[in-house]
Amino acid sequence: xxxxxxxxxIAVGSEMLTPxxxxxxxxxxxxxxxxxxxxxxxxxxAADDREVIAGLLRLALTxxxxxxxxxxxxxxxxxxxxxxxxxxxxxxxxxxxxxIERLRRRFARRGMTMPDINRKxxxxxxxxxxxxxxNGTAPGLLIDRGGRLxxxxxxxxxxxxxxxxxxxxxxxxxxxxxxxxxxRVLKTTGRGESLVEEVAQxxxxxxxxxxxxxxxxxxxxxxxxxxHLAVSTDSAERARAVxxxxxxxxxxxxxxxxxxxxNRRLEEVVGAMLRERGLWIATAESCTGGLLASRLTDVPGxxxxxxxxxxxxxNRAKTELLAVPEAMIRAHGAVSEPVGVAMxxxxxxxxxxxxxxxxxGIAGPSGGTEAKPVGTVVVAIAWDGGERxxxxxxxxxxxxxxxxxxxxxLDMVRRHLLALDA
Amino acid sequence: xxxxxxxxxIAVGSEMLTPxxxxxxxxxxxxxxxxxxxxxxxxxxAADDREVIAGLLRLALTxxxxxxxxxxxxxxxxxxxxxxxxxxxxxxxxxxxxxIERLRRRFARRGMTMPDINRKxxxxxxxxxxxxxxNGTAPGLLIDRGGRLxxxxxxxxxxxxxxxxxxxxxxxxxxxxxxxxxxRVLKTTGRGESLVEEVAQxxxxxxxxxxxxxxxxxxxxxxxxxxHLAVSTDSAERARAVxxxxxxxxxxxxxxxxxxxxNRRLEEVVGAMLRERGLWIATAESCTGGLLASRLTDVPGxxxxxxxxxxxxxNRAKTELLAVPEAMIRAHGAVSEPVGVAMxxxxxxxxxxxxxxxxxGIAGPSGGTEAKPVGTVVVAIAWDGGERxxxxxxxxxxxxxxxxxxxxxLDMVRRHLLALDA
Numbered sequence: 001x002x003x004x005x006x007x008x009x010i011a012v013g014s015e016m017l018t019p020x021x022x023x024x025x026x027x028x029x030x031x032x033x034x035x036x037x038x039x040x041x042x043x044x045x046a047a048d049d050r051e052v053i054a055g056l057l058r059l060a061l062t063x064x065x066x067x068x069x070x071x072x073x074x075x076x077x078x079x080x081x082x083x084x085x086x087x088x089x090x091x092x093x094x095x096x097x098x099x100i101e102r103l104r105r106r107f108a109r110r111g112m113t114m115p116d117i118n119r120k121x122x123x124x125x126x127x128x129x130x131x132x133x134x135n136g137t138a139p140g141l142l143i144d145r146g147g148r149l150x151x152x153x154x155x156x157x158x159x160x161x162x163x164x165x166x167x168x169x170x171x172x173x174x175x176x177x178x179x180x181x182x183x184r185v186l187k188t189t190g191r192g193e194s195l196v197e198e199v200a201q202x203x204x205x206x207x208x209x210x211x212x213x214x215x216x217x218x219x220x221x222x223x224x225x226x227x228h229l230a231v232s233t234d235s236a237e238r239a240r241a242v243x244x245x246x247x248x249x250x251x252x253x254x255x256x257x258x259x260x261x262x263n264r265r266l267e268e269v270v271g272a273m274l275r276e277r278g279l280w281i282a283t284a285e286s287c288t289g290g291l292l293a294s295r296l297t298d299v300p301g302x303x304x305x306x307x308x309x310x311x312x313x314x315n316r317a318k319t320e321l322l323a324v325p326e327a328m329i330r331a332h333g334a335v336s337e338p339v340g341v342a343m344x345x346x347x348x349x350x351x352x353x354x355x356x357x358x359x360x361g362i363a364g365p366s367g368g369t370e371a372k373p374v375g376t377v378v379v380a381i382a383w384d385g386g387e388r389x390x391x392x393x394x395x396x397x398x399x400x401x402x403x404x405x406x407x408x409x410l411d412m413v414r415r416h417l418l419a420l421d422a
Numbered sequence: 423x424x425x426x427x428x429x430x431x432i433a434v435g436s437e438m439l440t441p442x443x444x445x446x447x448x449x450x451x452x453x454x455x456x457x458x459x460x461x462x463x464x465x466x467x468a469a470d471d472r473e474v475i476a477g478l479l480r481l482a483l484t485x486x487x488x489x490x491x492x493x494x495x496x497x498x499x500x501x502x503x504x505x506x507x508x509x510x511x512x513x514x515x516x517x518x519x520x521x522i523e524r525l526r527r528r529f530a531r532r533g534m535t536m537p538d539i540n541r542k543x544x545x546x547x548x549x550x551x552x553x554x555x556x557n558g559t560a561p562g563l564l565i566d567r568g569g570r571l572x573x574x575x576x577x578x579x580x581x582x583x584x585x586x587x588x589x590x591x592x593x594x595x596x597x598x599x600x601x602x603x604x605x606r607v608l609k610t611t612g613r614g615e616s617l618v619e620e621v622a623q624x625x626x627x628x629x630x631x632x633x634x635x636x637x638x639x640x641x642x643x644x645x646x647x648x649x650h651l652a653v654s655t656d657s658a659e660r661a662r663a664v665x666x667x668x669x670x671x672x673x674x675x676x677x678x679x680x681x682x683x684x685n686r687r688l689e690e691v692v693g694a695m696l697r698e699r700g701l702w703i704a705t706a707e708s709c710t711g712g713l714l715a716s717r718l719t720d721v722p723g724x725x726x727x728x729x730x731x732x733x734x735x736x737n738r739a740k741t742e743l744l745a746v747p748e749a750m751i752r753a754h755g756a757v758s759e760p761v762g763v764a765m766x767x768x769x770x771x772x773x774x775x776x777x778x779x780x781x782x783g784i785a786g787p788s789g790g791t792e793a794k795p796v797g798t799v800v801v802a803i804a805w806d807g808g809e810r811x812x813x814x815x816x817x818x819x820x821x822x823x824x825x826x827x828x829x830x831x832l833d834m835v836r837r838h839l840l841a842l843d844a
Contacts, residue, residue: 017452017462017463017464017465018452018456018639019449019450019452019453019456020650022444022446022449024444027441027442027444030439030440031441034440039469040439040469041439041468041469041471041474042466042467042468042469042478043439043466044465044466044467045464045466046463047462047464049463051485052463052464052485055481055484056464056481059478062477063473193497194497194537194540195537197498197539201499205499215436217436217437217500218498218500219437228436228437228440283733285712287719288716288719289716289718289719289720289724289731290705290707290711290712290713290714290716290731291712292712293711293712293733293735294711294713294715296711297709297710297711297712297733297785297824298711298820298821298824300787300788300820301788303735306711306733306735307735307736307738307739308732308733308734308735308736308739308743309711309712309735310730310731310732310733310743311712311715311719311728311730311731311732311733312730313724313725313728313730313731314730316729317729317730317773321730321743350742363719364722365722366723393532395557396557396580397580398720398722399720400580402716402719402720
């Protein structure tokens with residue numbers, strides 16, 4: 001097997017180096033490159049600075065088969081990509097008569113004379129191919145450097161995108177020998193990153209050495225540890241078979257911690273399970289303040305299984321809305337397993353639903369004690385003839401604790417529904 | 423004036439080289455570096471690949487005074503930043519006993535034994551400073567390379583951010599000499615971007631030509647149009663005076679649309695107003711499904727003014743919990759001004775609070791009609807002796823409509839409380 005074809009993306013423009021601008025061109029470029037079997041190993045946003053651009057190009061040529069620039073092809077003095085690339089590769093710049101003619105006609109169509117500053121957009125590094133731009137003035141450029149390709153695309157998305165599409169169908173089609181990248185994400189919850197790694201690593205390190213190797217990245221986000229699998233192959237069928245097999249093996253090892261292999265969020269998975277089983281749910285929340293209900297109802301069609309939710313921020317609300325005895329709150333505290341269970345039971349009874357789910361806890365930053373520090377959360381569910389309750393502790397600030405708590409509650413519902421089938 | 427101090431940011435993680443993930447850490451890092459007078463000349467997302475990381479570091483050291491890495495400090499075999507940086511700089515890695523001890527204690531607090539795999543997080547390149555991490559396992563690292571600094575920060579934002587804040591106040595303060603960038607954000611809601619621009623532009627274009635020029639960027643996010651002001655100067659006092667004057671002038675022109683000039687979110691502003699006035703609030707939600715209550719309770723101390731919330735996803739819940747007459751729902755529909763007002767009144771009465779706020783609407787994607795298309799939302803508030811109701815339409819998908827609707831409800835409460843003072 002040949003090694004994967006590797007690309008680097010370099011987006012040029014100082015305006016994308018501010019605190020509130022992101023480069024989105026590279027996402028589109030990555031998608032198109034992946035589709036034609038090219039991996040992206042690095043992407044950079046570079047200042048409008050000749051030396052910065054030159055250094056990045058020299059580095060990229062030591063390790064990438066394809067270097068894609070975007071931006072810096074405009075007519076102004078800030079636009080330096082063409083000159084920096086030609087200088088680095090020691091290629092003289094010649095004025096291209098066909099491009100000059102195209103620019104003249106383009107301006108003429110709008111009743112204008114081509115300004116002199118646009119002349120530099122017709123400069124072509126000797127030996128480069130000119131890529132047509134139907135949506136703007138700057139043509140793209142493609143330079144073949146002993147089999148490694150350097151591509152210069154304009155920055156405006158409406159100019160860059162069609163140019164790259166044309167390249168991907170034309171000059172770059174088959175560049176990676178028909179290979180493409182296929183992906184799968186395996187999402188887990190309820191186990192830490194290191195525990196997931198410990199179980200899954202022996203399996204995916206074996207798959208990394210298979211005929212069609214599966215590359216795996218582990219990604220921990222709040223409340224979810226996700227395994228990203230990718231294979232690069234020329235057969236979509238082969239890719240699906242390999243990803244199916246690897247996913248099944250890892251999922252079996254991780255057991256019920258795996259909640260999705262199809263990119264769904266936990267609330268979508270739980271929603272689909274409730275719908276399939278024809279069950280209704282109601283929520284009772286204290287410290288999460290409505291976040292659990294909000295997540296459940298983020299899912300289209302959730303009015304088919306969410307009956308109601310109550311947010312009992314005061315103890316009076318717990319008593320009035322859910323019939324949690326005042327004496328129980330006094331005896332055990334609002335954050336306690338008896339109160340959690342009473343809330344779950346209470347909301348289930350008043351709403352006449354199959355399942356009640358409750359959260360009570362201390363989201364912080366104040367309100368913690370030595371016995372019940374900030375981050376202590378009780379999650380409970382109640383159903384006809386049974387209940388389950390757990391006390392957990394979550395790190396982080398208020399919003400983190402709220403999110404983790406809602407995730408734990410959704411996961412308790414999910415595992416309960418799974419157990420019903422067993 | 424000496425040349426600007428230059429930084430490069432390198433975010434490590436193959437998962438950020440996919441078509442749907444953006445690196446947002448670099449925006450925060452850029453903001454903090456700009457504040458201490460450091461310019462960012464390039465930022466890269468690099469694959470989890472030792473050679474890729476090494477090449478970027480070598481290049482950065484030829485031209486940047488400061489190289490900031492984020493990510494790749496985790497315990498798994500993918501996490502290569504520490505090893506790649508130490509290898510490139512030819513520094514041996516020593517196990518740091520203090521870090522091992524901290525990790526052991528951290529796991530013990532959760533009743534766990536430190537997995538062996540976490541040991542590598544205690545490896546320190548010889549001569550590096552260890553940067554404390556109060557929010558996770560991976561400590562940061564700082565290496566002084568003949569006056570050029572290489573900083574390694576963890577990837578998770580809640581670990582990275584406080585660590586960089588501490589560095590910017592401590593070790594990096596004064597790294598760039600005197601000049602700093604000072605910013606102010608003026609947040610508005612209830613007007614579109616072009617309307618805000620129309621009113622504010624003549625004012626901020628005047629400030630752009632002042633002695634200490636104020637640069638202004640307008641940034642529209644869902645539910646908020648924000649003006650970002652920035653000045654670059656060596657005097658904090660001067661910066662404050664200029665920003666105060668510009669902010670005051672723009673805020674006067676925009677009137678009550680401005681809800682914050684101190685970076686607070688709308689729910690914080692509303693919370694502070696309720697607290698100052700000693701008022702209690704209760705929420706009744708249909709289409710937002712608890713999002714309004716969740717946002718109100720995202721604010722620390724909100725149990726001082728949020729009494730309860732109800733999520734009436736079914737019509738029965740509206741009737742049972744809020745005494746909305748069934749006949750009214752039949753006559754006007756669940757998404758109607760009479761029902762919105764009845765929900766606000768109802769929740770206020772059952773909770774004995776000063777203010778009831780209600781939302782009912784069609785979040786989509788289904789459920790719309792010609793008369794009430796998806797995105798139609800009714801927002802209402804009720805107080806002792808009065809009420810206010812408004813029907814609005816919001817664009818976008820389900821989660822957008824939910825967010826806009828909660829924003830509109832918070833803003834209705836804010837404007838009501840402002841009017842009480844007038």
